[in-house]
Amino acid sequence: MTVVDRIAEIWGTRTPYAKDGAWPVRVDQALDATVTDGDVDQWVQSACVLCSNGCACDIAVKNGAMVGIRGRAGDLVNHGRLGPKGLFASWQGISGKDRLKRPLIRENGRLVECDWDTAMDRITQRSRQLLEERGPLSHGFYTSGQLFLEEYYALAVLGKAGIGTPHMDGNTRLCTATAAAALKESFGADGQPGTYADIDSCEAIFLYGHNMAETQTVLWSRVLDRLAGPDRPKLVCVDPRDTEVARCADVHLAVRPGTNLALMNALVHEVLANRWFDEEYVKAHTLGLDELKATVGPWTAEAAAGVCDVSAADIREAARIFGTSPRVLSTVLQGFYQSAQATAASCQVNNLHLLRGLLGRPGCGILQMNGQPTAQNNRECGADGDLPGFRNWENPEHVAELARLWDVDPLTIPHWAPPTHAMQIFRYAEQGSIEFLWISATNPAVSMPDLPRIRDVLAKPGLFLVVQDLYLTETAQVADVVLPAAGWGEKTGTFTNVNRTVHLSDKAVEPPGEARSDLDIFLDYARRMGFTTVHGEPLLPWSGPEDAFEAWKACSRGRPCDYTGISYDRLRGGSGIQWPCNEENPDGRERLYGDGLFPTDPDYCESYGHDLLTGATAGSDSFRAQAPGGRAILKAADYHPPHEEPDGRFPFRYTTGRTAYHFHTRTKTGRSRVLTSAAPTAWVEISPDDAGRLGIREGDLVKVTSRRGRIEVPVRVSDIRNGTVFAPFHYGYWDQDGAPGEHPTAANELTLTEWDPVSKQPVFKNAAVSVEKAGDAVGPSPAPTTTASRPAAAAGPRSVRPTAGGKDAEATEQIGGSPPRFPEAVRRGRQGGTP
Numbered sequence: 139m140t141v142v143d144r145i146a147e148i149w150g151t152r153t154p155y156a157k158d159g160a161w162p163v164r165v166d167q168a169l170d171a172t173v174t175d176g177d178v179d180q181w182v183q184s185a186c187v188l189c190s191n192g193c194a195c196d197i198a199v200k201n202g203a204m205v206g207i208r209g210r211a212g213d214l215v216n217h218g219r220l221g222p223k224g225l226f227a228s229w230q231g232i233s234g235k236d237r238l239k240r241p242l243i244r245e246n247g248r249l250v251e252c253d254w255d256t257a258m259d260r261i262t263q264r265s266r267q268l269l270e271e272r273g274p275l276s277h278g279f280y281t282s283g284q285l286f287l288e289e290y291y292a293l294a295v296l297g298k299a300g301i302g303t304p305h306m307d308g309n310t311r312l313c314t315a316t317a318a319a320a321l322k323e324s325f326g327a328d329g330q331p332g333t334y335a336d337i338d339s340c341e342a343i344f345l346y347g348h349n350m351a352e353t354q355t356v357l358w359s360r361v362l363d364r365l366a367g368p369d370r371p372k373l374v375c376v377d378p379r380d381t382e383v384a385r386c387a388d389v390h391l392a393v394r395p396g397t398n399l400a401l402m403n404a405l406v407h408e409v410l411a412n413r414w415f416d417e418e419y420v421k422a423h424t425l426g427l428d429e430l431k432a433t434v435g436p437w438t439a440e441a442a443a444g445v446c447d448v449s450a451a452d453i454r455e456a457a458r459i460f461g462t463s464p465r466v467l468s469t470v471l472q473g474f475y476q477s478a479q480a481t482a483a484s485c486q487v488n489n490l491h492l493l494r495g496l497l498g499r500p501g502c503g504i505l506q507m508n509g510q511p512t513a514q515n516n517r518e519c520g521a522d523g524d525l526p527g528f529r530n531w532e533n534p535e536h537v538a539e540l541a542r543l544w545d546v547d548p549l550t551i552p553h554w555a556p557p558t559h560a561m562q563i564f565r566y567a568e569q570g571s572i573e574f575l576w577i578s579a580t581n582p583a584v585s586m587p588d589l590p591r592i593r594d595v596l597a598k599p600g601l602f603l604v605v606q607d608l609y610l611t612e613t614a615q616v617a618d619v620v621l622p623a624a625g626w627g628e629k630t631g632t633f634t635n636v637n638r639t640v641h642l643s644d645k646a647v648e649p650p651g652e653a654r655s656d657l658d659i660f661l662d663y664a665r666r667m668g669f670t671t672v673h674g675e676p677l678l679p680w681s682g683p684e685d686a687f688e689a690w691k692a693c694s695r696g697r698p699c700d701y702t703g704i705s706y707d708r709l710r711g712g713s714g715i716q717w718p719c720n721e722e723n724p725d726g727r728e729r730l731y732g733d734g735l736f737p738t739d740p741d742y743c744e745s746y747g748h749d750l751l752t753g754a755t756a757g758s759d760s761f762r763a764q765a766p767g768g769r770a771i772l773k774a775a776d777y778h779p780p781h782e783e784p785d786g787r788f789p790f791r792y793t794t795g796r797t798a799y800h801f802h803t804r805t806k807t808g809r810s811r812v813l814t815s816a817a818p819t820a821w822v823e824i825s826p827d828d829a830g831r832l833g834i835r836e837g838d839l840v841k842v843t844s845r846r847g848r849i850e851v852p853v854r855v856s857d858i859r860n861g862t863v864f865a866p867f868h869y870g871y872w873d874q875d876g877a878p879g880e881h882p883t884a885a886n887e888l889t890l891t892e893w894d895p896v897s898k899q900p901v902f903k904n905a906a907v908s909v910e911k912a913g914d915a916v917g918p919s920p921a922p923t924t925t926a927s928r929p930a931a932a933a934g935p936r937s938v939r940p941t942a943g944g945k946d947a948e949a950t951e952q953i954g955g956s957p958p959r960f961p962e963a964v965r966r967g968r969q970g971g972t973p
């Protein structure tokens with residue numbers, strides 16, 4: 139057993155392996171400094187909810203409290219590993235002394251504690267009154283990518299069949315809407331084609347706008363272990379910053395933010411021009427080659443090089459790697475999803491794989507990534523506006539199917555117009571047509587774009603705001619009713635990661651005070667509102683999570699995300715299971731589309747598709763006219779520059795994102811001492827050249843201004859591309875003195891109210907800003923030195939700042955044991971094998 143400082147050593151010890159080998163087991167564990175292994179009363183099975191990787195773990199419980207965590211060796215996702223957030227923020231982040239313990243209601247302008255009846259009465263009274271006076275469209279629900287499957291399904295049923303409002307979405311809109319959209323456009327339905335095990339077998343890995351090293355640290359460990367093995371795969375990185383991924387890459391395309399589609403069109407152009415594509419596969423399994431050819435025709439490497447400001451030779455080399463490697467894995471994330479022309483650019487990744495027929499075979503994965511741990515479930519269950527079970531809102535038969543399942547009038551289920559996306563929900567609240575907004579497990583007062591505006595919307599006097607959270611967040615502070623929720627480890631439920639792997643998370647401890655699970659809260663609301671079926675039965679008759687799961691299974695039957703072969707029992711003891719899991723795939727399915735058959739049948743598909751440039755829906759007639767018949771669709775779009783480009787007044791491109799040590803608005807990581815000391819306060823990154831020109835030095839305070847607002851934070855001079863400014867978006871105001879925005883640090887003070895025309899995902903990753911010095915350095919910037927934000931090479935030797943965590947930052951690693959392989963890992967689970 140090795141002891142490692144896992145704040146300094148983000149990815150832990152290397153366990154190299156060869157192509158087509160098995161990724162070795164390494165069991166990572168962290169315990170409270172006062173606890174030893176022998177002291178633990180109980181280990182309770184779960185999976186980590188601090189990113190979409192979905193690492194399986196056991197929670198250490200002592201005296202009724204969570205005191206640590208350990209990775210599960212037998213799980214196909216992580217083979218025992220955990221990253222820094224999983225090791226420290228999971229159990230520490232939920233155990234903050236300042237957890238909400240009782241409901242709060244607003245009285246005379248102040249939030250005061252009350253009992254559950256009082257809080258729920260206030261909610262149901264307002265809800266009933268508005269439904270009577272204004273109808274269902276007065277109601278909006280804005281949820282999360284961090285609840286459990288059962289909770290989303292309950293919310294979807296109560297919103298769609300109980301109230302009948304189309305105004306339902308989640309922060310998944312900010313997160314993975316483009317992943318879903320790109321999959322629907324290319325393949326006809328959501329659903330991840332590839333699997334993590336593709337890392338084991340590929341000859342090349344492409345990361346498109348994905349800083350996996352910091353945002354899926356355990357997945358990156360798997361990549362690092364291949365890179366350290368005997369037959370290193372080639373690595374290509376598309377990111378404007380010198381991330382850890384870029385540092386390991388054979389080709390780093392440091393594109394100008396906002397120009398992804400120009401690059402992608404050039405990569406497709408090269409693959410076509412060099413005849414690296416599989417003519418037979420394309421003919422048999424795709425539609426749209428002619429239009430794609432015509433669109434990318436002008437996009438030579440030189441043309442894209444000019445737009446993206448990278449070298450044409452590098453573009454050609456990246457294309458050659460894609461075009462000639464026998465097996466390629468691609469991953470796509472926010473550098474594409476939150477940048478300009480998000481869906482169009484992400485679809486080109488699908489196109490590259492379709493052109494070469496690299497799908498559904500070992501090493502040939504596409505991972506249109508998720509970010510949040512349970513984003514996939516929100517998409518599946520339809521608390522985000524989608525219809526449950528990847529059903530198509532434009533297909534009346536799909537709506538009728540749901541109506542039969544729920545025993546409600548089909549006309550109750552909103553399907554007369556596209557579902558309302560998050561940005562539009564806030565717009566309706568701003569205009570006053572939504573008067574009742576229920577926010578669960580998300581903190582829009584920090585995470586939405588253009589915060590000065592969002593703060594005004596949330597505080598609007600006519601808006602009745604319900605916030606359901608673990609903590610009194612910036613958003614909860616302005617609510618009319620605050621509901622204290624039970625969190626991870628305090629409730630039971632399932633969730634599904636990027637890899638389609640379903641995990642069960644069992645309740646390990648009691649929630650604090652009177653906090654209740656989100657499922658209980660939704661069921662209570664439905665009961666109090668008296669939502670019934672047409673036959674007068676309760677609409678949500680479930681008494682707990684397992685009932686809800688069983689109901690969901692029935693809803694998923696026959697759909698791409700078929701869960702009918704999964705049960706709580708099967709999920710206990712062994713590994714998570716990848717959907718679809720049904721009679722045809724009794725142990726789940728590792729990869730989709732190996733047979734070249736795609737869910738594009740018009741009667742089955744989730745979407746009839748859109749025009750990628752304008753977002754206009756294609757509609758049933760035009761989709762049917764293409765006769766896709768199980769073929770995938772090569773979607774094309776021409777490049778257009780971002781709408782807000784730098785100019786004389788705002789000469790820099792502004793982009794935002796994450797650091798390894800914090801999760802979002804820090805409600806959990808900010809309550810872990812070791813993670814907080816690794817990245818204590820906000821910063822921005824600029825290049826050495828830009829710093830030199832502006833007379834700015836490392837650590838100086840700068841004012842960064844956009845048309846929306848400003849932030850004032852210290853500078854890290856890093857290896858970011860010239861002309862670009864990067865800000866982490868983690869730093870809101872809950873742990874600062876003064877009113878939100880008084881000492882502005884939140885990256886979203888500056889971002890735009892703009893979204894992708896197809897996925898409606900907000901553009902967080904490009905805006906125009908100015909930078910000016912606002913004060914002298916008092917020391918180096920607080921930015922971590924172990925990540926993408928490390929000081930520029932030009933600024934001197936790269937030093938790794940020792941963590942202030944000391945013993946608290948340590949975790950143990952135990953290397954060895956036989957790695958799980960699909961589907962043996964699953965079978966072991968069914969036999970109730972060892973954890």
Ligand SMILES: Nc1nc2c(c(=O)[nH]1)N[C@H]1C(S)=C(S)[C@@H](COP(=O)(O)OP(=O)(O)OC[C@H]3O[C@@H](n4cnc5c(=O)[nH]c(N)nc54)[C@H](O)[C@@H]3O)O[C@H]1N2
Nearest residue numbers: 189347349353395396471472473509510795796798801802
């Ligand atoms: N540590 C940590 N891990 C997390 C999270 C977290 O908050 N913290 N959150 C989770 C969630 S919900 C998500 S969605 C994921 C997000 O995971 P990622 O997408 O990997 O994270 P980001 O930092 O938002 O963005 C990735 C990269 O996009 C680059 N980028 C910016 N603009 C552009 C552009 O125009 N083009 C290209 N090609 N790249 C660009 C940035 O430089 C950045 O390195 O992380 C998950 N994991």
Ligand SMILES: Nc1nc2c(c(=O)[nH]1)N[C@H]1C(S)=C(S)[C@@H](COP(=O)(O)OP(=O)(O)OC[C@H]3O[C@@H](n4cnc5c(=O)[nH]c(N)nc54)[C@H](O)[C@@H]3O)O[C@H]1N2
Nearest residue numbers: 309313579580581585606607623625794802803805867902
């Ligand atoms: N500028 C910029 N902005 C961004 C992004 C970016 O890259 N740049 N990324 C966007 C992305 S991808 C995302 S995912 C969003 C994330 O943005 P948010 O969703 O606002 O982020 P979190 O801080 O994770 O908020 C989740 C909230 O849920 C609470 N919570 C956790 N578990 C539970 C639970 O079980 N029940 C309940 N009721 N509450 C719970 C937490 O305490 C927390 O307050 O931010 C988006 N905003």
Ligand code: SF4
Nearest residue numbers: 186189192193221224
């Ligand atoms: S990689 Fe993600 S799921 Fe795994 S331990 Fe880290 S935060 Fe948790």
Ligand SMILES: [Mo]
Nearest residue numbers: 312313509510
């Ligand atoms: Mo996200």
